[in-house]
Amino acid sequence: MAKPRTLEPEQWELWNSWMQAQRLLARELDRDLQRDYGISKAEFSVLVTLHRAAEGRMRVGELAESLAWEKSRVAHQLTRMENRELVDRTEDRSGRRIGVGLTAKGRSAVENAILGHADNIRRYFFETLTPEQAAAIHMWSRQMVDRVEARSGEGADGITAKIADQSIM
């Protein structure tokens, strides 16, 4: 019975500014990436994942797992990026799609963007955090991801391990 029936005013205030802060930060990073390198955050994520792949070529499913995105999201994103000639989908002789790779344009875009983008993340995000704030956010993030993944039946390890070195966004 200690449970309040709705949130306390200061909880609403916290919730609102948290949601808004996230949106403003994402927008700012996206704008900078677009202005300086002509690509979006989503495009950057795909490009950098492909760039890190040893072969430089991945299956759609690998991309989806590595990014922790749904397959359909990846497929749509690849279609848009193929139109912009940032990636190409290769086909075997029967027209079957077998892999995704960077085009020259995609490769140079990501190589140009990587340092600048990382720098923006540092300036806009990490340099505004105290160690306690960083720890709080990190802890919360891990719990949230673990909880949702546990719920949707992701057996044992699965995605969690991969997240460590991927996805960017």
Place this chain on the structure above:
Amino acid sequence: MAKPRTLEPEQWELWNSWMQAQRLLARELDRDLQRDYGISKAEFSVLVTLHRAAEGRMRVGELAESLAWEKSRVAHQLTRMENRELVDRTEDRSGRRIGVGLTAKGRSAVENAILGHADNIRRYFFETLTPEQAAAIHMWSRQMVDRVEARSGEGADGITAKIADQSIM
């Protein structure tokens, strides 16, 4: 030269899990709201803002300021919600649009949803945080919002004050 040229691995890890956690949380809240009450987060935000308005009727601009959304975003959202008969836009005799209000359907939707949604926010967000973590996150959020608003020339007070009691998401 103390500045690293890119982010540290644990910074990438924090960044990635944070981005993912946001997305998972937003999706979960949205799905619950949709399943239990038939409305989306965006719709809920608009409905609850209108519901809190003393008159029950607001100008588009007030709505935009209260939610800290861009005008065009509000206009598009209202068009969709008008089609679904959650709100109505009233016109004066010359066909001029003068205000937005809840329909009966909109009112009952928000009145049904408010407690359940608040409860989900508490369960998914607040109950996973210690008070110190909440305080750290709150502090950072305010700083981020203030910084971005200062940059985009929002004179003096402006939006910040309004956020305190609005927007939800």
Place this chain on the structure above:
DNA sequence: CACCCGAAGTTGACGTGACAACTTTAAGCT
């Protein structure tokens, strides 16, 4: 071998959010 089933991938429809261009109104100024 034939069949069926599940994984991989695509597609369409839809809601969301950002940005820019535009129209109309309401004020101000001289």
Place this chain on the structure above:
DNA sequence: AGCTTAAAGTTGTCACGTCAACTTCGGGTG
């Protein structure tokens, strides 16, 4: 009054993300 302007609101276009439906392989198993 008449002219100019900025605010208010709308619209179009585009990218992003989710869900559901669908196609097509690749393997088993009878």
